Amino acid sequence: MTDKNVHVALTFDYDAMSVWIGSIGATSPSMVSRGEFGAIAVRRVLRLLEERKIRATFFVPGHTAKAFPQTVVDIAANGHEIGHHGWVHENPVSMSPDEERRIMEKGLEVLDTVAGIRPVGYRSPAWDNSPNTIPLLLEYGFRYESSLMGDEYEAYWCRIGDTWNTTDEWKFGKPVDLVELPVSWMLDDFPHFELIVGANSGNKNPRDLLQVWIDEFDYLYDRIGTGIFNVTMHPQTIGRGARMLVLEGLIDHIQGKNGVTFGTCADYAEKWRVGKSPSLPRDAVG
DSSP states (O other): OOOOEEEEEEEEEOOTTHIIIIISOOOOHHHHHHHHHHHHHHHHHHHHHHHHTOOOEEEEOHHHHHHSHHHHHHHHHTTOEEEEOOSSSOOGGGSOHHHHHHHHHHHHHHHHHHHOOOOSEEOOGGGOOOTTHHHHHHHTTOOEEOOOOSOSSSOEEEEEOOBOOSSSOOBOOEEEEEEEOOOOGGGBSHHHHOOOTTSSOOOOOHHHHHHHHHHHHHIIIIIIOEEEEEEEEOHHHHTSHHHHHHHHHHHHHHTTOTTEEEOOHHHHHHHHHTTOOOOOOTTOOO
16 A cells, blocks of 8 residues: 555657747747758657557647647557647737637637547637736636646645735735646746747756756656656657657656546546635635
8 A cells, every 4th residue: 555646647748840930939940940841740749659558648738639630549549638729829928818719719620620539628828818818718618737836746626816016025826727737947948948049048958957857757756756747848859869768767766656647637627626626726815
């Protein structure tokens, strides 16, 4: 018997060309072509997940689904979850409320048209939410979102109406019926590997990141013993050569440990909900 209860969510932001077009604003065919490799990498990732009998979550922009529809169909056909990830990797903070609504609807429409999917989960491109994002997700019936960083290994309830400024105290808003599965830049492959000129990122040793991820998992498993290990990867990034060995090495380290389950974000969010109702975080003053 074991008292461990750790859920491992391998998540893949299948951005393809959209991240370079929407977030980076690239006009170079060479830079945009990095995203084209994403379709090749998805095939590699799917083969590995099938071999290891692991279900994962793929957050897919509508732009990617239209460019590479068969890969998205195959992701779903292999039993993996597909979540909403915008249209062309736009940052919601830069949008008006009407624009954000239009992008939300466009992403939903494309995923339905391409793969017959109505996602229950959302991850914001660039991990940025606007003040309108959570109300919009509630309106469209989402069950969880995964873009915030208010915890490390534990889910929590999203809120609307947090207020802050430089002179008054922080005020927590109202907890709502939307589960947050927090993310972390420590558990993201993109800043470690993707070289962007002028940015402090890219082309770092894959083995260094593998050790960081192993250490992060071990802290959760050994010191806490319960929660979600939510790793964010990008097929075009993790799917290249030696970097695939990082993913394989992480799975090797984790798989087979007592009390550990690999599964989708939706699986964990629904299990976490049982017996709970929206509330503020522990120690928070309402």
